[in-house]
Amino acid sequence: MNTNIPNRDHPRLADVLSLLWGKMAPYRAAYLLALLLGLIQTAIVLYFPILNERYFNFLESESYADIRALIIGSSIVIFVLVGLQLLGEYLKFDAMGKLQRDFSLELADETQRLPFEKSLNEHSADLSQKITHDTRKTAQILFQIIDVMGNEIIMFLAATALILWHEWKVAVVILFVVPLIVLGTQALNKRLKQIGVEVADQEAKFRMIQQDVLQGMETVRSFNAGRWMRDRIFEERKKLNRLYIRKMFWEQAVLFVSSSMILLVTWGSVLAVARLAIIGEVQAGTALAFSILIWRISEPLIYLTQLWGGVQEQLGSAKRVYSVLLERKEPAAGAEPVANLQMACGLSFRHAAFAYPGKAIFTNLNLNVAPGAFMALVGLSGTGKSTIAKVASGLLFTGQGEIVVNGLSAAKDPERFRRSVMYVSQTPYFFTGTISSNLTLNRSFSEKELASAVKAAQADEMIRELPDGYETMISEKGNSLSAGQKQRLAIARALLQERPVYIFDEATSALDVRMEWKVIQSIKEWTRNKGRSLIVISHRLDVVHDADSICVIEKDKIVSLGTHAELMSNNPMYKELFGISADGVRCSNE
Numbered sequence: 001m002n003t004n005i006p007n008r009d010h011p012r013l014a015d016v017l018s019l020l021w022g023k024m025a026p027y028r029a030a031y032l033l034a035l036l037l038g039l040i041q042t043a044i045v046l047y048f049p050i051l052n053e054r055y056f057n058f059l060e061s062e063s064y065a066d067i068r069a070l071i072i073g074s075s076i077v078i079f080v081l082v083g084l085q086l087l088g089e090y091l092k093f094d095a096m097g098k099l100q101r102d103f104s105l106e107l108a109d110e111t112q113r114l115p116f117e118k119s120l121n122e123h124s125a126d127l128s129q130k131i132t133h134d135t136r137k138t139a140q141i142l143f144q145i146i147d148v149m150g151n152e153i154i155m156f157l158a159a160t161a162l163i164l165w166h167e168w169k170v171a172v173v174i175l176f177v178v179p180l181i182v183l184g185t186q187a188l189n190k191r192l193k194q195i196g197v198e199v200a201d202q203e204a205k206f207r208m209i210q211q212d213v214l215q216g217m218e219t220v221r222s223f224n225a226g227r228w229m230r231d232r233i234f235e236e237r238k239k240l241n242r243l244y245i246r247k248m249f250w251e252q253a254v255l256f257v258s259s260s261m262i263l264l265v266t267w268g269s270v271l272a273v274a275r276l277a278i279i280g281e282v283q284a285g286t287a288l289a290f291s292i293l294i295w296r297i298s299e300p301l302i303y304l305t306q307l308w309g310g311v312q313e314q315l316g317s318a319k320r321v322y323s324v325l326l327e328r329k330e331p332a333a334g335a336e337p338v339a340n341l342q343m344a345c346g347l348s349f350r351h352a353a354f355a356y357p358g359k360a361i362f363t364n365l366n367l368n369v370a371p372g373a374f375m376a377l378v379g380l381s382g383t384g385k386s387t388i389a390k391v392a393s394g395l396l397f398t399g400q401g402e403i404v405v406n407g408l409s410a411a412k413d414p415e416r417f418r419r420s421v422m423y424v425s426q427t428p429y430f431f432t433g434t435i436s437s438n439l440t441l442n443r444s445f446s447e448k449e450l451a452s453a454v455k456a457a458q459a460d461e462m463i464r465e466l467p468d469g470y471e472t473m474i475s476e477k478g479n480s481l482s483a484g485q486k487q488r489l490a491i492a493r494a495l496l497q498e499r500p501v502y503i504f505d506e507a508t509s510a511l512d513v514r515m516e517w518k519v520i521q522s523i524k525e526w527t528r529n530k531g532r533s534l535i536v537i538s539h540r541l542d543v544v545h546d547a548d549s550i551c552v553i554e555k556d557k558i559v560s561l562g563t564h565a566e567l568m569s570n571n572p573m574y575k576e577l578f579g580i581s582a583d584g585v586r587c588s589n590e
């Protein structure tokens with residue numbers, strides 16, 4: 001991605017064009033050829049007044065053979081030119097589609113490198129609108145300016161040159177009017193640019209609400225909140241419609257001002273030439289050619305002012321795209337593989353601090369998980385366990401201090417750091433596709449590896465019972481599976497990956513007590529046999545009480561670290577939580 005993006009609130013047209021032109025590099029030659037072929041259309045349009053002029057003059061001289069030669073010759077030339085023009089259109093559309101595809105993909109990549117806490121707090125519909133709709137509109141600016149506007153400008157200049165040849169005084173007046181139109185519509189265009197930003201933001205907001213309604217269908221239906229949601233959609237759409245009307249008003253204002261000035265000059269010129277024809281200073285054919293050519297000047301001028309308004313609106317989308325481009329990013333991954341990736345290695349927090357915007361979660365945290373050790377993180381809700389786990393996994397970044405695995409620092413080399421740590425959350429995500437594709441995520445594993453990970457996660461029987469086994473399709477976000485099934489599949493998926501450190505963040509919370517115990521035992525055995533480090537976060541202390549060390553988090557800091565026996569004797573809160581947890585298990589077993 002272009003790193004030389006000026007840090008301005010509103011991107012300038014020149015900056016956007018230079019960014020897009022850079023991205024066009026692989027398709028530039030084809031596009032330039034398309035532009036050249038596009039000039040054919042201008043040539044054909046401009047040829048018609050000349051054809052008419054000759055036709056009329058041949059009529060006056062009563063030369064039928066010349067007329068026949070003129071028509072046949074012109075038809076053949078135009079036929080060939082139209083074929084070439086088709087080729088030009090194909091090349092242009094191809095280049096345009098490729099630029100839009102690349103730009104959208106690059107923005108999606110950039111979004112993947114946004115700080116995790118930033119993407120957590122941005123609505124996915126807003127990001128998706130930026131990646132799809134806003135990149136497409138931004139890319140269109142290049143084509144509007146170079147291709148469409150370029151063509152219109154060439155048409156205008158060529159027609160002016162032809163008029164200059166016929167009647168130079170009229171051409172000078174026309175050229176004088178152009179700067180007046182630009183100045184006259186500048187203030188209106190500024191307004192259009194601002195409305196462009198408002199429209200793009202409101203379109204994204206409208207999409208967010210629609211997505212919320214679809215994703216929260218269960219809650220909407222359970223709480224009979226359909227009417228409230230409908231009213232919200234209605235309100236947002238109403239605001240959008242108002243903006244569309246405002247946009248239309250300002251576009252029309254630009255059009256009205258520019259068209260009035262252009263038409264005034266056009267009709268004035270037509271009258272002047274008509275007078276010259278009447279007094280016999282110009283031939284009838286020349287007067288006809290002139291009146292056709294004058295429209296070849298005024299039409300592009302009117303069209304250009306309209307297009308210019310469209311570009312102002314597209315700059316609103318560019319502003320939203322730039323908001324992602326200018327955001328701080330994770331460092332890009334190094335190309336070379338991690339040298340000496342030790343499978344038996346620990347994880348260390350060194351004087352680490354982390355804060356969500358406006359909220360410190362921990363300061364000066366020092367914690368070591370020894371190679372091959374099993375550590376449990378426990379504590380009351382909201383004390384920061386998941387945050388510590390996400391920082392340890394290289395998803396969230398510390399403001400101070402560092403997290404180190406295999407000699408790699410999470411903040412300095414996040415992508416390679418993450419190849420050493422596997423994080424499994426309580427609510428795993430599944431992609432639309434088969435069970436098998438969700439387990440392997442497009443990597444190849446032998447049948448034996450797959451079966452062994454699935455068995456360790458206690459998911460083998462469950463998969464066998466599904467209608468198509470491993471080939472069973474999972475619907476969006478794994479909605480066709482139970483919460484416990486999803487958690488076991490997520491554990492199998494994690495165990496398949498060879499990582500030195502595994503972190504399970506309440507990853508078995510949806511399982512029944514017996515199944516949870518079996519899965520945790522299985523995970524412990526799996527990691528112990530392979531010499532991997534294991535961190536488990538759980539509210540059920542009885543399933544993690546045999547950890548090598550247990551870390552009790554309270555009010556965003558570690559208050560105790562020790563074995564179960566040590567904590568039972570020196571941490572009353574741990575003792576209380578363990579008692580409740582064990583009682584719960586006893587009750588559920590009775």
Ligand SMILES: Nc1ncnc2c1ncn2[C@@H]1O[C@H](COP(=O)(O)OP(=O)(O)OP(=O)(O)O)[C@@H](O)[C@H]1O
Binds near residue numbers: 120121357361383384
């Ligand atoms: N994306 C976020 N933006 C801002 N604050 C957040 C974000 N995620 C979590 N928090 C806050 O950070 C604090 C710690 O949350 P965290 O999820 O780490 O706690 P936890 O101990 O794992 O809780 P639980 O046991 O309920 O899962 C909470 O006060 C929470 O509101």
